[in-house]
Amino acid sequence: MAKEYYRNSIKKFLCEPNDIVIGDLLINDDFETTDLQKNAWKEEVVILKEQLEVFASGDIVFEYTIPRIGSRIDTVLIINGVLFLLEFKVGAKEYSKSAKDQVMDYALDLKYFHEESKNKIIVPIIIATEADSITNSVDMMSDKIFDVISCNKGNIQALIFDILSRTEEKEIDLESWINSRYMPTPTIIEAAQALYRNHSVEDISRNDAGATNLSQTTIAIGKIIDQCKKRGEKAICFVTGVPGAGKTLAGLNIANERHQFEENEHAVFLSGNGPLVDVLHAALARDKAKRTDVTIREAERETKSFIQIIHKFRDDALSSNRAPVEKVSVFDEAQRAWDKDALTNFMNRKKGVPNFDKSEPDFLISIMDRHEDWATIICLVGGGQEIYRGEAGISDWFAALKAGYSDWKIYLSDKMTDSEYIGNESLQDLLGNREYDSISELHLGVSLRSFRSEKLSEFTKALLDNELHMAKKIYSELKETYPIVMTRNFDKAKKWVKSKARGTERYGLLASSEGKRLRANGIWVPTTINHVGWFLNGKDNVDSSFYLEVAASEFKVQGLEIDYGLLAWDADFRYYNRMFAYHKFRGDKWTHVRKEQQQKYLKNSYRVLLTRARQGLVIYVPEGSDIDPTTLREYYDGTYEYFKQIGIGEI
Template identity: 55%
Template sequence: MPRVFYSESIRRFLSQSDEEILGILASNNSFELNDLQRNTWLEEIRILKSAISEFKDGCIIFEYTIPRMGKRIDVIIILRGIIFLLEFKVGSSSYDRSAINQVIDYALDLKNFHSESLKRLLVPILVATKGRDVLLNAGLLKDGIYKPLLCNSNNIKAAIDFIFSKEKEVNFEPLDWINASYAPTPTIIEAAQALYKGHNVAEISRNDASAINLARTSREISKIIEYSKVNRKKSICFITGVPGAGKTLVGLNIANERHNFDKNEHAVFLSGNKPLVNVLQEALARDESKRKGITKAEALAKAKAFIQIIHHFRDDAISTDEAPIEKVAIFDEAQRAWTKEQLEKFMTQKKGKPNFNMSEPEFLIRVMDRHTDWAVIICLIGGGQEINTGEAGLSEWFSSLKQHFPHWMVYLSNKISDSEFIRDSSLPDLLNGLQYKFVPELHLSVSMRSFRSEKVAAFVKAILDVDSINATELLRQIIDNYPIAITRDFNAAKTWVKEKAKGTERFGLIASSGGRRLRPHGIWVQSKINSPANWFLNDMDDVRSSYFLEEAATEFDIQGLELDWTIVCWDADFRFENGTFGYYSFTGVSWKRVNSEEKKIYIKNAYRVLLTRARQGMVIFIPYGSDDDLTRATKYYDETYNYLCSIGVKPI
């Protein structure tokens, strides 16, 4: 799909016939040109020819494509160094909030991800062709972006003149702007939708010098798959990375590229993260149903073949000894696969199959090993992401390979030796007796989630490791681009995220599942989110959405997903005391100290997940507590608050 459907100088645009312009638009449109679209374009052409007839210099663009959002900006006018973004609602008489947010989103997207827009002034304009006249008000929404102007078909020129009366910018070459790099960092939901629609990972990911090129990792995996196929080998790949580095995005890209690759090869994306799977399936189904005019049920059935709950795959494999149809299986968050004890307990209690003497890694490899020729397993591994009892961690995969599948070839990065991945194990010990090859491209070291700063994951690690000096220095480096604040006032935290978020930037409330004494503030973590899909996907008018700040997502709800802005609610389950962190569980009517090293890891990782969910910034809410309530004693909270302030997090 071309970046633009039409681009010309204003002088040339004014001299061309309406039908000639329409013909160019239609020739670049990959969809059938229906009467509604044809008439809409003709009306936009007619209105704009009248509106800009006095401007001879400049450039006009129709249908500028934004792959990350899966949308196109109706019209862009570049005049006197200023970029005007026009969203048309032909025939509309109202300036709907959703339409206003839409044109704001376009401006934010360009400002964040388009190299030539970063240093330009962007003016979003909503054109409701039959709308009333609205007073034009000057003012910036944020640096480099004007508050949206509301126009009808008759006063677009007045709006442009109004901006010229306020702003003087340096002219630039429009062609440089059109050809400039667009380097997006999509949310995982946006990425899944874009990949599913036919975009590739190179189109929807960054490719600059400071970020790992996800396409390189995808290419290396494709090479391994092709080598395994040609040479009839069985291979397992471990893709590692810091939180938000794009592991799931790589996995989805591979699944999309290899899904129904040919009649002898199928790929499937598997995850044990039920909220993530439900949200992604629902997002794909909603999007495809809307685009293709098929029923939601039809679209959902297709999405479920592409992305599956790992337990469904496992349960299906239990019922037969046949090899699965899939030759390529991508396991998301593979470090969270169950231990032998956990899986045996589940199989006994839920499936009526006692003495199931295998861990989940062993069973999943055994299922793929049923293929007589070749198979590839791709494990996506997050460092420090185990958050629940019974999660085996990475070492169980190597143990299973060593004991039962030494004929499988292992591909990994030497970065896997970091403690977040293998805990206290030794990498040489894990690999002893296995066939293996180190592939540097299988590690993603730069966080893509926090596109405003790539050092957020390192900052969070320093906080959790009580590395105060490093945390202070990292915060100094990121704070200008990635706001982090702290407060004892819950209402102040709510106000902060609402003021920071622009357009449809999503914000929400998140808290540890162990934060049982946040309940006096209306944060009840024991009450699960009714529908993660509604919480993550529904718009700001829907009370079920994250925007209402009424339901708190825990680490189990939000792992693998993300928001633009978060309120991280910090309770006494993970409290700073005497220069280190203490670990507690609320049992009955009081806090009990956690002594199990395994459970300590789960609590620490829960806060690692919570503190790395925001793409653009976060505010940390730590209650005052109350000495009238021994379960919320002020000392449980004060030291944590003081510790975070001491490394430079500013109170609001």
């Protein structure tokens, strides 16, 4: 499939009949071209031939694809080594903010992920054809992207000349640019949308040497499924990975590829993460409704068969002993499955099942074991991600396999022996004498969430483990590509995230669910928020993250991400006497958290929060009070000083 609908030198484009240009655009259009689109192309060709007639050299590209965003750039001009991105709004009389964000998103995508554009000057231009001329502030930022320039159909030429008079760049080879490697790192929302549009995982994931194992993991899982189907076997495989490494992306890809009723291969992506499922359902439905004639409600019904909340899948199995329609089940965040006590208590009290006595892993395996021929379970396992009471970690999956399901083959990541997955226990103790295959491709070791730095998860671990020297060392390397700063002024923190984000890059306010005394600083952390709106709504919607009014806790953001984060750090997890102290606010005072498991949940909450931002983070540590005994300065100063020792700079 061509990456563009039309390309040529500007000189040849000017000489080519308009009908030939339009014909090429129509032939290469993947969809049924509407009359509106056809007329827009005609207008664009006429305008560009008038405006570009004075340029003796350069190239022109129409409808260049950006699969990560699921869109195409109207026109790219390559003149004197400068990339001009033109977004036409034919007939428009105003320069809309949404159009400016759209073309800036294109510029950022090329700068971040398109290899041949990485070090080039990029000029995003919005062309509202019937708008009045305005005076533009022609400014280039440090990464060689210009602020969005607004022009109408009559002053494109003058603006291009103005830019070229300010720059002196090496020529760009059109063939090299067109065929450049595209190495995107999509958010999980973008990835789900792209996969649902039938893009391959290679289209939307980095393919540089540091992250090739995402594709390798997908291939390895595919081989296991094919073997099960061919031989009539049942298998369970455990995929591990650092935070943000693409476990969920790999799982979504498998579920999407194997979602085929006609081949007896119906797959489902199951998650116990309610907010993640809600956001993905809404994102997929909105995207499909925008691209097709179906309503959002109709689109939602379809997406709910592809991605399901794990509790619905589990509870449906209570009403029947039949095997589920799914032959392939992908369990996201498998380490968060409920232990035996938690699920038994829930089934007895809430579901009226008095004799239930299984852990959630045991019950989920038993559901898939109902198949008489073949079945495959894929467990996606993150380390240090348990944040809810009753989450079993990975040990209950192994306990179920140790006690039964002897005909199931077991495939493990070769990192499963690491302490962050199985603690201080050994695989031999956990699995007994069960045989298993260890496969290196089932581990995802490179963080894709923070494409600016692969060291974020490593830094977060050192910081939370109180490894000062290690955290300091990693931070000195990390800060060059991934900014982490701090402040004791909330207004400064808000200004920082707003100043960093461009286009539709999303920023938001984060805080621990136990951050009860952030209220003294005007920050509420509600138990219930509109998490779909927080992640998906635009800058003009008060429920969106952009307003920085609603703090999202670890329970609302786990598995999801934003571009820039503002993390408000309360006294629940405070640094005191050279170590972290664990607290909860109850009634009118802070109380110590003494149970090891509860301490683990609190620490993991901050691990989740520290790793949500893809491009940068500002940490807000309140000043504290001399009067209010619940917000004393000493509760916050130690944390601030610890960060200072690490080297985190104050804005």
